Amino acid sequence: MAALVDCDGAARGIRMRRIARRRVAALILASTLLTGCAAQDLAFGVSSGELVGSWVEADGLGTDLTLSGDGTLYASEWPASLHCVSDGARDLAALEDDEALAFDGTWRPGSGSLGYVVMMVFDDTVCARGGTQATVWRNGDGALSLRITIPVGVDPDVLERDQVLLLHPAELD
Numbered sequence: 001m002a003a004l005v006d007c008d009g010a011a012r013g014i015r016m017r018r019i020a021r022r023r024v025a026a027l028i029l030a031s032t033l034l035t036g037c038a039a040q041d042l043a044f045g046v047s048s049g050e051l052v053g054s055w056v057e058a059d060g061l062g063t064d065l066t067l068s069g070d071g072t073l074y075a076s077e078w079p080a081s082l083h084c085v086s087d088g089a090r091d092l093a094a095l096e097d098d099e100a101l102a103f104d105g106t107w108r109p110g111s112g113s114l115g116y117v118v119m120m121v122f123d124d125t126v127c128a129r130g131g132t133q134a135t136v137w138r139n140g141d142g143a144l145s146l147r148i149t150i151p152v153g154v155d156p157d158v159l160e161r162d163q164v165l166l167l168h169p170a171e172l173d
Helices: 002-034 092-096
Strands: 040-042 053-057 064-067 072-079 100-109 117-122 131-139 144-149 164-169
Touching: none
Parallel strands: none
Antiparallel strands: 040 131, 053 064, 053 164, 064 072, 072 100, 100 117, 117 131, 131 144, 144 164
16 A cells, blocks of 8 residues: 555656646746747756846836845835735736835745746835745846746746846846
8 A cells, every 4th residue: 555655656746847847848938939039048056146236127117126145135116016015917017107116125046946036025014915036047148137927826838028027137238
């Protein structure tokens, strides 16, 4: 009987790895569609040092995110409905008329199989939703970008470009 349980557990583990690989493939496919076929990959194993600095968004909202080496962050011109006061926004257009907020928080890079993710926790006196995560991408030239999915719970397979807030290092601006 124990052998059957072990086999079932192993089969579940194999299925979970297959699902994880499919999700990563879906994220890569969605990114390719969102960037006009530019060569980009999830930045697995990105170091904290590569993420420290000021990140600005590329779509004209004025959002600025500063990630400090001590694990703190500061955000300015952050749209209130971008995982902060509410999760109501569905796309970039919905963020344009949002109240712009400024707040502090903390951040850390993901690890292991989530080594391409930045976890962010926001000051809950300003952002009741508590925080969000960004995926880190590296283009063919080695430049990084941070991407925050705007609508909550959307499958990466069906994301449109206007459903992603794109941030790039301020020195590229």
